[in-house]
Amino acid sequence: MQNLPQKVRSKKLNSRVDLTAMVSVSFLLIIFFMVVGELSKPKSLDLNTGRDCDDCGVYPYEGENRSVTILLGENNKIIYYVGLIASPIKKPKSTTYGKNGIQKELIARIESLQKHSNGSSKRKPNLIVIIKPTKKSNYGNLVDILDEMKMTGITSYFIVPEFTPEESKLLASN
Template sequence: MAELNTGDSGGGKKGSKKVRSKKSNAKVDLTAMVDLAFLLITFFMLTTSLSKPQSMDLGLPDKDEDPTKNKIIKTDQRRTMTVILGKDSKIKWFHGLQNEPEAGGAPTDAVYGKNGIRKEILKRVVSVPQVTGDKKKGLIVIIKPTKKATYRNLVDILDEMAICDVPTYAIVNDISPEEQKLVDEMNK
């Protein structure tokens, strides 16, 4: 049983002439308060909602029977934007084909954030038609992280895709020889 003892025993100073009777120690039983505390703790633990982990939905391709078979997917170059992630949070991007500057394919440097790559993605999302007839269309962003890009950079660019409401994006690890030259320039 939990008790609280008070230290006053009732006697006076030694050597005093007055005689006082001894008082018994006052005891307070704390058992009920301890029980109540545990009941409250249990109640609040069961009724509060714990923070849920935040995650992003990521669609992965179906497994093929033959993984060595490379599938080439043709995309409309007017709808395509390629983003290459390099080391030290460097980004190069181009619209359409890299080797066609007249189609907007000249590689450009960018940084993360609202005045960097987000601004360019938002321009492209608005300029590319979203619906044509029955088919859904819109901007396609191809994200190509290099071996020296960090996981944080990949998460940052995926966040940009969610913020800009890009309808279709893909993470690709195939880097063409022309793109490899850009990567070499970024990693200098």
């Protein structure tokens, strides 16, 4: 008998696949899409136009009596006035940030509005603040005045970049 060549059997390789990298990438993708989904949600502020209350009646203390304009100048300068610049109810005055500065003036104005309303309206009197930052004022000043709005509870404030000629003269003179 002859020796017949034996069949060569191939070695069976281990067919196990390592999925560690794929699991890591999957978790990274899940986290990425969760963060992107959260950041892409629209962020907005509520706008109070005053038209939300149809049955509130006539507001007893209206117009320029309710408005305070704050001009933000360079070097942390604040000038404010009540009413219109052409005929202000309270003449333009320079002040500072903080509890003894603009915050004190705003609280006094709110209390004056409440005193004049005499509770004849169903809603509280609302002070309207117009904030006018100059190009020379810094971003920190705007953040500081917005903090003052939050601390005094004023919800109706507007940031307006335009100045009247009288306001420009007022800022230049101070």
